[in-house]
Amino acid sequence: MKVVAFNGSPRANGNTAQSLKIVLAELTQEGIETEIVQLGGRKVFGCLACGKCRETKDNRCSRKDDEMNTFIQKIEEADGIIIGSPTYFSNVSSEVKALIDRCGYVAKSNGGQC
């Protein structure tokens, strides 16, 4: 069993990271493997709404000019995911929104699995 946690803050040791570490420590105690992926501050673009993932149906985003497919693969291989984000103007960070939009659309295009 493995859980992957995304830190949506560009501050690798900030409040979001500290919160995630508290949660992951509990999971570790239960014998669950964990990994923190530093998402904030990484190169991730928004969804192009190109719809190509609906044609290819290969569990991947057709946009290849950033790291999103690496993150999608990590989600695919995990048994559970946690998405941590700081509040930015009453919303999640841009990187987290990009992850949710693109991974979500790829998932919807592939029978709900990402």
Ligand SMILES: Cc1cc2nc3c(=O)[nH]c(=O)nc-3n(C[C@H](O)[C@H](O)[C@H](O)COP(=O)(O)O)c2cc1C
């Ligand atoms: C661009 C930006 C926008 C923010 N917007 C809000 C906000 O709308 N509401 C709020 O309570 N805090 C806001 N904050 C503060 C952060 O959410 C807060 O400091 C958070 O704990 C930072 O998490 P981190 O240490 O993981 O980066 C904002 C911070 C930044 C940099």
